Amino acid sequence: xxxxxxxxxxxxxxxxxxxxxxxxxxxxxxxxxxxxxxxxxxxxxxxxxxxxxxxxxxxxxxxxxxxxxxxxxxxxxxxxxxxxxxxxxxxxxxxxxxxxxxxxxxxxxxxxxxxx
Amino acid sequence: xxxxxxxxxxxxxxxxxxxxxxxxxxxxxxxxxxxxxxxxxxxxxxxxxxxxxxxxxxxxxxxxxxxxxxxxxxxxxxxxxxxxxxxxxxxxxxxxxxxxxxxxxxxxxxxxxxxxxxxxxxxxxxxxxxxxxxxxxxxxxxxxxxxxxxxxxxxxxxxxxxxxxxxxxxxxxxxxxxxxxxxxxxxxxxxxxxxxxxxxxxxxxxxxxxxxxxxxxxxxxxxxxxxxxxxxxxxxxxxxxxxxxxxxxxxxxxxxxxxxxxxxxxxxxxxxxxxxxxxxxxxxxxxxxxxx
Numbered sequence: 041x042x043x044x045x046x047x048x049x050x051x052x053x054x055x056x057x058x059x060x061x062x063x064x065x066x067x068x069x070x071x072x073x074x075x076x077x078x079x080x081x082x083x084x085x086x087x088x089x090x091x092x093x094x095x096x097x098x099x100x101x102x103x104x105x106x107x108x109x110x111x112x113x114x115x116x117x118x119x120x121x122x123x124x125x126x127x128x129x130x131x132x133x134x135x136x137x138x139x140x141x142x143x144x145x146x147x148x149x150x151x152x153x154x155x156x
Numbered sequence: 157x158x159x160x161x162x163x164x165x166x167x168x169x170x171x172x173x174x175x176x177x178x179x180x181x182x183x184x185x186x187x188x189x190x191x192x193x194x195x196x197x198x199x200x201x202x203x204x205x206x207x208x209x210x211x212x213x214x215x216x217x218x219x220x221x222x223x224x225x226x227x228x229x230x231x232x233x234x235x236x237x238x239x240x241x242x243x244x245x246x247x248x249x250x251x252x253x254x255x256x257x258x259x260x261x262x263x264x265x266x267x268x269x270x271x272x273x274x275x276x277x278x279x280x281x282x283x284x285x286x287x288x289x290x291x292x293x294x295x296x297x298x299x300x301x302x303x304x305x306x307x308x309x310x311x312x313x314x315x316x317x318x319x320x321x322x323x324x325x326x327x328x329x330x331x332x333x334x335x336x337x338x339x340x341x342x343x344x345x346x347x348x349x350x351x352x353x354x355x356x357x358x359x360x361x362x363x364x365x366x367x368x369x370x371x372x373x374x375x376x377x378x379x380x381x382x383x384x385x386x387x388x389x390x391x392x393x394x395x396x397x398x399x400x401x402x403x404x405x406x407x408x409x410x411x412x413x414x415x416x417x418x419x420x421x422x423x424x425x426x427x428x429x430x431x432x433x434x435x436x437x438x439x440x441x442x443x444x445x446x447x448x
Contacts, residue, residue: 054278
């Protein structure tokens with residue numbers, strides 16, 4: 041049986057009170073719809089929650105950084121397929137991200153896609 | 157560590173100043189965002205209660221309420237309470253100056269975000285987290301404030317409650333909640349777990365397994381902390397959930413029973429009557445009629 045595609049994501053917005061958590065929810069919905077496995081780390085006003093550790097990262101096929109600010113400990117994702125996108129785009133047009141995830145999964149490890 | 161200390165000092169000073177101004181300024185306003193629809197995907201919506209304080213300048217704010225949306229120019233010393241799942245959207249103006257603080261009540265953490273907007277950009281943003289531990293004072297004040305959604309006319313009481321809430325946070329910033337003993341911590345985690353899962357099938361065995369402790373230890377812990385057994389505590393939270401569904405939804409009694417974790421509708425009605433001296437329908441009618 042083919043292994044389920046596994047995504048990692050970090051969300052962060054400027055004030056950290058709402059968009060961070062709304063984007064996390066949108067990403068989880070996307071994963072359910074596409075039958076991906078996902079872990080979303082939120083870096084908001086409530087601090088870092090659901091931290092993605094290097095052990096998790098090893099298993100992940102692609103990382104989505106949905107952020108309006110520089111995220112903490114970004115360097116842990118080097119060597120991975122990474123999509124950078126602003127939070128607004130995740131909330132307004134998740135289908136764009138969906139297409140881009142499908143596309144980056146065909147590319148080599150370490151590929152970076154910057155949609156900001 | 158130093159940065160965290162500075163954030164705390166700044167947020168504490170700003171909050172103290174706000175509380176004084178909010179009490180003294182006769183024009184200071186408290187707004188409520190209640191359940192409703194805003195036709196904007198970028199509107200802030202979380203399943204945790206929040207509030208916004210405007211410390212300086214002007215911050216136009218859209219928020220949900222019963223009559224659709226409202227758009228208010230929030231001025232210094234005004235506040236907006238946003239119930240869980242209600243919406244709001246701050247519209248920072250290009251040329252205006254605005255200084256505001258946002259508060260979000262997570263399960264175990266209170267998150268505070270300070271924002272200074274000027275010249276079309278965020279010139280300062282600071283965040284701070286305070287653990288929510290010990291007596292559940294903030295939770296109960298928030299519950300009381302959420303009920304105002306249905307009766308906003310009793311404005312002075314709402315104002316006093318809101319002042320109580322921010323005063324409580326001010327106190328906590330100065331006197332951080334002490335680290336709980338392992339026992340207290342376990343107890344508070346179990347309570348949170350019960351609250352979040354009260355609609356599911358739940359018993360002492362399931363909870364004991366979840367936390368890797370013995371069912372007898374749970375009983376012991378509950379009697380010591382609450383003077384109330386596990387089953388009573390579970391029923392208490394289930395009834396609280398049912399009461400809130402009765403007030404805030406039009407669902408049928410049988411569905412409310414199920415959603416609150418009672419598998420037998422008749423049993424639910426009997427228990428409800430025993431605890432509140434009213435049937436669920438009477439409770440709902442009484443609640444709705446008192447706000448006509």
